[in-house]
Each structure stands twice: as C-alpha cells, then as structure tokens.
Amino acid sequence: SYLRAARKWRGALGAAAMRISPYHQVQRLVERQAFRSAGLKRVIAVSNFVRDDLIGEFGLAPEKTVTIYNGVDLDRFRPPLDPSARAAIRQKFIVPASARVVAFVGNGFARKGLGFLIEAWPLVAGGAFLLVAGSDRQTEKFVRRAHALNVGARIVFTGPQPNVNRIFHAADSFAMPSLFEPFGNVVMEAMASGLPAMTSAFSGVAEVIPPSMRGFRVENPDDVGEVALRLGALFDAPASLAADARATAEKFTWSRYAKELNALLESIK
Structure with a gap:
C-alpha cells in the first residue's frame, strides 16, 4: 500500500524503483508470510485506515484485526507554562x-x-x-x-x-x-x-x-x-x-494504550 501510494510523491519511475529494490521486496515478502501465517492470532493496527487496508490486502478476518491507537506523552507535549x-x-x-x-x-x-x-x-x-x-x-x-x-x-x-x-x-x-x-x-x-x-x-x-x-x-x-x-x-x-x-x-495516553494491549493479550488463549 505504501509503494502504491508512493507514486503520488515519487512519481511513476521513483515508485517503480522502490518496488524493485531488495529492501522493499524483502519487506513485502515478510508481510505476506506473517499476515497469511496459519499461526496468526491477532493483528494490531494503529488506525482503522490501516485496519481496513490490511483486511482488504491480505483477506484477514475482521474479528482478528484490532485497532489500538497510539498514545502521546502528555507531560512533554503540553501548552507552554511560561508565556x-x-x-x-x-x-x-x-x-x-x-x-x-x-x-x-x-x-x-x-x-x-x-x-x-x-x-x-x-x-x-x-x-x-x-x-x-x-x-x-x-x-x-x-x-x-x-x-x-x-x-x-x-x-x-x-x-x-x-x-x-x-x-x-x-x-x-x-x-x-x-x-x-x-x-x-x-x-x-x-x-x-x-x-x-x-x-x-x-x-x-x-x-x-x-x-x-x-x-x-x-x-x-x-x-x-x-x-x-x-x-x-x-x-x-x-x-x-x-x-x-x-x-x-488526553484521551490517548500511553497508559490507555498499555491497558488495551494487555487486555488483547489476555483475551488470546
């Protein structure tokens, strides 16, 4: 999906060069083997944008594919205390x-x-x-x-x-x-x-x-x-x-992320 989208900012030739590069060929092979593995329990996506794409690209069962949004460091990133x-x-x-x-x-x-x-x-x-x-x-x-x-x-x-x-x-x-x-x-x-x-x-x-x-x-x-x-x-x-x-x-803390991730892990038996 990334390589297809790359045509928008790299152009047709640039995207084609990326597609045939050894790095991206290996990445695509690893993805195919992982997402089509018989032992796959769950897939975690960082957004529904990614989740929907994974389901469509690899034919994943929707119930196996879960979205857990990333968190943010609320102490580091906050409105300035000093004007x-x-x-x-x-x-x-x-x-x-x-x-x-x-x-x-x-x-x-x-x-x-x-x-x-x-x-x-x-x-x-x-x-x-x-x-x-x-x-x-x-x-x-x-x-x-x-x-x-x-x-x-x-x-x-x-x-x-x-x-x-x-x-x-x-x-x-x-x-x-x-x-x-x-x-x-x-x-x-x-x-x-x-x-x-x-x-x-x-x-x-x-x-x-x-x-x-x-x-x-x-x-x-x-x-x-x-x-x-x-x-x-x-x-x-x-x-x-x-x-x-x-x-x-403030709804997307890393502690919320950890809680959702742990709950998912606990649900897999």
Whole structure:
C-alpha cells in the first residue's frame, strides 16, 4: 500500500524503483508470510485506515484485526507554562511576535504534504508564517520553490529540532496534509500542545480529530485550492479550540494504550 501510494510523491519511475529494490521486496515478502501465517492470532493496527487496508490486502478476518491507537506523552507535549517561551522561539527563528504561525513538523517532506502547503501559501492572507521543522534530502528544492512563489520570507526552515515541543509553543496551529500516514503521532503531539490541527483523509489520526476540527481535514491534499481553503478555516479557528485539542489528546495516553494491549493479550488463549 505504501509503494502504491508512493507514486503520488515519487512519481511513476521513483515508485517503480522502490518496488524493485531488495529492501522493499524483502519487506513485502515478510508481510505476506506473517499476515497469511496459519499461526496468526491477532493483528494490531494503529488506525482503522490501516485496519481496513490490511483486511482488504491480505483477506484477514475482521474479528482478528484490532485497532489500538497510539498514545502521546502528555507531560512533554503540553501548552507552554511560561508565556515567554513563545516569544523566545519566535525571536530565535526571526518570526514576528504578532504574526500568525502554522507549524509543520516531520521528515519526508513530500509524503507529508509540505509541497502543497508551500503552493497554497501565496493564497494565504494576513502575512502568516509557516515554521518547518525536520529534515529532507531535498530541502533545498522546497526552499527554492518557496522563493519562486515569493513566500520564502514567510516560510522558515528550522532544520531538525531535538525539542519539537518548543516549535509547537511558537505556533498558533499545526498543518500536515499527508498523502500517506498510517497514524500521525506528530498531529496528536501538536494537539496535546494545545494546537488546532489540519490533517488529511489519508492520515489515520484524522479518525480521532474532534468534531470542532473536522473542517480542517483535507480530502485531496494535492488540490492546492482546498489546502488554502482549509488553512483559512484554521486561521479563523476560535481560541477555545486549544482546549478541545488538549482534551482530545488526553484521551490517548500511553497508559490507555498499555491497558488495551494487555487486555488483547489476555483475551488470546
């Protein structure tokens, strides 16, 4: 499924090269042997997006396939306790204190939809900034595209950040219109930090987004007009959504994950 989806960000030739690589051939063989094993007891998926795909791809019995959503570290990812943290991070990356800031955090920029955000940025009103944290072998290509669209001054590439929670503290919202995302832990981390979040229909985490944020879900990430429309909705989000975001994340603790996993293990006799 990942290799099929890769055509969207690698192109036909790039996806074909991935498919014939020894690494991916071995991965596919391991998957087939594991999911079609006569000894298979249960399959745990990180989202229904993955669960449905596994059932369709390998003909798994639905009752054998269980979704257990990932957790989030609520102590590390939380709204800033110190109000000065926001200003300090913005100052570090030369972002105006009064600007509206959207955070993007992740590696593998093309798959996670950064290119679509950059293409939509000229359509975004109000001088908003995009703060991009992460690494990619083609970072310079994205930088050049931002400058070609005359938005290079409003898109800041920070490189890899060991404390991405501080990037969230500098932002007003989060956006990641991915083309393929089994779950999307970083979206949950952003929400735990009190940020309204844009997701895509191709992200498992979109299943647990609260109703108040479903207007930020992008159905077609490669539709720049839709991305810009969802960004506009994100910018108009009321301040009360910070509490909604945090409350949603608080339902997905790692202790909840452990409890569900242990219950599943205990049920297998």
